[in-house]
Amino acid sequence: MNLRSFEKFNYALRPAKNIERKMMCEAFGRLSTLASLRRYRYIGLGGLSFQDFALLHQRLGVHDMTSIEKEEDARERFLHNRPYSCIRVRWGSSSTVLPTLSWRKRTIVWLDYDYPLDDSVLADVRTVVAHLCSGSVLVTTVEADPKRVKSARNVAKARLDALRERVGEEKIPRGIRGADLRAWGLARVCREIIHNEIIETLAHRNAPLAGRWRIGYEQLFNFHYADGAQMVTVGGLFLNGADRARVPTDHFDDLGFVRSGNDPYHIEVPVLTWRETRYLDARLPGTAAVPHHPSWIPEGERRKYASLYRYFPTYLEAEL
Amino acid sequence: MPSPPANGTQAGHAPVAADASPTRALFIEMLTRDIGLIPAIVDLVDNCVDGARLLRGKASFDDLCVRVETSPGELRVVDNCGGIDADVARAYAFRFGRPPGAPFVPHSIGRFGVGMKRAFFKVGKHFRVQSRAARSHFVVDVDVEKWAHADKSKEQVPWEFPFEVFEENLAQAPEDKRRTEITITRLHDDVADLFKQTSFEKRLAAEIESRLQTAIVSGLAITLNQLPVDRKPLELLDQVQLLPAYRQCVYGTGRERVTVKLYCGLGPSVPPELAGWHVFCNGRLVLKGDKTRDTGWDTVVVQEGGEKIPGFHPQFHRFRGYAYFDCDDAGCLPWNTTKTALNTDSPVYRAVALEMKSLMRPVIDFLNRLKEEKQGQQDPGEKGPLEILVESAVPKPVGDVATRSAFDMPKVRIPKKPKGPVMQRIQYDKPLEQVSRAKLALGVRSFKEVGEKTFEYWYDSECPE
Numbered sequence: 015m016n017l018r019s020f021e022k023f024n025y026a027l028r029p030a031k032n033i034e035r036k037m038m039c040e041a042f043g044r045l046s047t048l049a050s051l052r053r054y055r056y057i058g059l060g061g062l063s064f065q066d067f068a069l070l071h072q073r074l075g076v077h078d079m080t081s082i083e084k085e086e087d088a089r090e091r092f093l094h095n096r097p098y099s100c101i102r103v104r105w106g107s108s109s110t111v112l113p114t115l116s117w118r119k120r121t122i123v124w125l126d127y128d129y130p131l132d133d134s135v136l137a138d139v140r141t142v143v144a145h146l147c148s149g150s151v152l153v154t155t156v157e158a159d160p161k162r163v164k165s166a167r168n169v170a171k172a173r174l175d176a177l178r179e180r181v182g183e184e185k186i187p188r189g190i191r192g193a194d195l196r197a198w199g200l201a202r203v204c205r206e207i208i209h210n211e212i213i214e215t216l217a218h219r220n221a222p223l224a225g226r227w228r229i230g231y232e233q234l235f236n237f238h239y240a241d242g243a244q245m246v247t248v249g250g251l252f253l254n255g256a257d258r259a260r261v262p263t264d265h266f267d268d269l270g271f272v273r274s275g276n277d278p279y280h281i282e283v284p285v286l287t288w289r290e291t292r293y294l295d296a297r298l299p300g301t302a303a304v305p306h307h308p309s310w311i312p313e314g315e316r317r318k319y320a321s322l323y324r325y326f327p328t329y330l331e332a333e334l
Numbered sequence: 335m336p337s338p339p340a341n342g343t344q345a346g347h348a349p350v351a352a353d354a355s356p357t358r359a360l361f362i363e364m365l366t367r368d369i370g371l372i373p374a375i376v377d378l379v380d381n382c383v384d385g386a387r388l389l390r391g392k393a394s395f396d397d398l399c400v401r402v403e404t405s406p407g408e409l410r411v412v413d414n415c416g417g418i419d420a421d422v423a424r425a426y427a428f429r430f431g432r433p434p435g436a437p438f439v440p441h442s443i444g445r446f447g448v449g450m451k452r453a454f455f456k457v458g459k460h461f462r463v464q465s466r467a468a469r470s471h472f473v474v475d476v477d478v479e480k481w482a483h484a485d486k487s488k489e490q491v492p493w494e495f496p497f498e499v500f501e502e503n504l505a506q507a508p509e510d511k512r513r514t515e516i517t518i519t520r521l522h523d524d525v526a527d528l529f530k531q532t533s534f535e536k537r538l539a540a541e542i543e544s545r546l547q548t549a550i551v552s553g554l555a556i557t558l559n560q561l562p563v564d565r566k567p568l569e570l571l572d573q574v575q576l577l578p579a580y581r582q583c584v585y586g587t588g589r590e591r592v593t594v595k596l597y598c599g600l601g602p603s604v605p606p607e608l609a610g611w612h613v614f615c616n617g618r619l620v621l622k623g624d625k626t627r628d629t630g631w632d633t634v635v636v637q638e639g640g641e642k643i644p645g646f647h648p649q650f651h652r653f654r655g656y657a658y659f660d661c662d663d664a665g666c667l668p669w670n671t672t673k674t675a676l677n678t679d680s681p682v683y684r685a686v687a688l689e690m691k692s693l694m695r696p697v698i699d700f701l702n703r704l705k706e707e708k709q710g711q712q713d714p715g716e717k718g719p720l721e722i723l724v725e726s727a728v729p730k731p732v733g734d735v736a737t738r739s740a741f742d743m744p745k746v747r748i749p750k751k752p753k754g755p756v757m758q759r760i761q762y763d764k765p766l767e768q769v770s771r772a773k774l775a776l777g778v779r780s781f782k783e784v785g786e787k788t789f790e791y792w793y794d795s796e797c798p799e
Contacts, residue, residue, distance in 0.1 A: 114740035144688040221681035222585040
């Protein structure tokens with residue numbers, strides 16, 4: 015279906031990413047059952063805007079924050095843009111910096127890459143999973159856009175070859191064909207590869223440990239979204255026996271976006287005006303999504319909005 | 335239908351069981367097939383080291399010695415490391431495999447109960463073991479061929495090596511009189527040939543030196559054909575910005591507690607065989623300069639000409655990793671029976687390998703950066719700041735170098751090189767005839783230029799700036 019121009023969102027504002035960030039933040043808040051969030055550390059992959067850092071500091075009170083930033087040439091600019099003084103910047107690539115960090119503290123790590131899954135991403139995942147302590151969270155975001163393959167005779171094969179080149183043959187799950195990588199298929203396979211890496215690393219790490227010291231992984235996030243390129247985010251919680259007992263099994267169940275398996279939560283951003291969102295807000299939670307009400311806002315948009323209105327960003331142009 | 339009697343026999347018939355007992359000849363064949371001659375001889379010296387451990391514990395091995403002598407006619411290994419108690423010899427030392435209840439030597443390097451016998455069979459057809467321990471003395475003398483074929487008769491022959499002399503409850507011998515002497519004669523032809531070669535002697539000396547360096551450092555004097563086997567210390571670069579990473583991990587409890595010490599950093603660029611990981615179990619070198627997947631090299635990927643090539647590359651010649659596994663119970667350590675390879679499936683090793691990989695990465699990143707720096711120099715003789723730093727560093731023995739929790743990129747001012755656009759190689763195949771015509775039409779000399787010019791032609795017309 016071709017969208018008319020008023021039905022398109024301005025994706026430069028990255029609304030899906032904004033929603034994803036807030037959803038994850040709400041889930042992180044539930045970690046308080048293990049320890050005050052004040053005692054957690056956050057590690058992120060920098061950027062000039064530091065939006066994830068600002069959110070976790072404002073909403074959860076996380077104080078110990080490390081941003082890994084590879085653009086050392088713009089050192090002063092990055093330091094100037096830090097929204098809070100508690101954010102430390104470690105200069106270098108994630109693969110260079112992650113192995114040098116101490117991992118004694120419970121940590122929320124968000125490896126938020128803006129490029130496709132490759133062996134360096136998997137190496138970072140391995141480094142983190144090999145070291146983070148119980149009660150920690152690892153979230154990984156990668157681009158998973160199959161892209162249009164121009165002028166290749168066999169598009170499916172070209173896609174599979176590209177993935178094989180990036181991650182290596184042995185990481186690709188058995189039975190995957192090139193045709194499986196179209197649309198959101200690549201995102202599904204990327205989630206599986208990252209998940210397998212986590213499970214395999216944990217198996218090695220746990221091998222010599224007695225039962226209660228073994229660390230288990232529980233997936234919480236499996237987001238698909240596209241503010242432009244298609245992206246996949248996969249993440250979850252790492253718990254040993256003692257911490258496992260402190261987190262009720264249904265602890266995250268009421269968060270509608272939590273996904274423990276291969277079926278993703280699609281962040282679909284409704285295209286609505288500010289007046290329309292106000293109108294719907296006044297009827298939520300409740301009747302806004304029912305089919306016949308109100309008919310001048312398309313039902314599909316109403317349903318999308320009802321599923322994520324608590325996280326929906328409002329953008330206003332302001333002259334300051 | 336009546337069920338067969340529980341004891342496995344049926345009335346009036348022979349027992350219902352097939353004979354599965356091994357033949358001695360098969361045993362000898364199997365034992366010796368998977369070990370080289372040098373590791374087999376080093377195994378004999380390992381037993382001397384275990385004797386020294388039993389005698390002295392963790393104290394110094396000063397005044398203890400092992401003499402190894404090879405000649406075209408025999409191999410002799412003589413030590414003064416406490417002797418083998420006659421009781422132990424009768425019940426355990428000559429058994430194939432380590433029976434439960436065998437005497438326990440903490441931090442031993444003998445574990446499986448095959449090394450000594452396997453070495454006898456590997457080297458020759460006759461062996462003689464004489465030992466004087468604190469209060470006992472024995473001699474065992476065996477013709478291997480006779481022994482191997484003694485079970486050809488139908489009768490059950492017990493698996494034994496008869497004692498020629500067996501004396502117990504003797505007067506206490508002073509420590510320096512307790513000794514063991516092993517002599518193997520009627521050497522196999524290939525062994526006798528090797529014993530004539532000086533290159534073999536050199537290789538054997540090098541193996542003893544590297545495999546048993548911890549014992550040599552503790553004061554054990556080892557000689558090969560009267561010349562001492564000295565230790566060349568393993569080294570790491572000592573420079574405040576290049577200090578190695580050090581990590582200690584502990585797994586298990588009690589006698590099965592495994593302590594692992596890991597060092598990872600830089601060393602001299604030569605010799606290349608020292609680059610890689612060195613893995614020790616209870617002080618015994620198991621892997622020397624390993625550059626394979628076993629020690630995590632499959633996770634190292636180098637970009638060359640747009641291609642990713644995993645594994646060790648010459649730019650990593652300065653890489654040094656040392657992993658020391660230590661446990662009271664040698665059975666908990668991740669080595670195979672020949673002590674020449676790791677059991678990479680062992681639970682402890684699987685966990686430690688993760689640590690090794692994470693310690694490696696910053697060192698690998700540094701060595702890649704060092705290579706980039708060298709390639710970026712206009713004048714090949716010119717040295718960049720990283721190279722100057724590395725060359726100014728002095729190598730020191732592992733234990734004498736300060737360490738840190740992780741290797742980190744040195745903070746040096748690296749002059750920026752002028753950046754050109756990021757390049758991408760394109761490759762494709764087209765019929766030769768067409769390509770040749772294009773070459774002619776373009777007036778160029780190489781196919782590379784055909785590719786470049788046709789791309790430029792297309793780009794200028796279809797992708798205007």
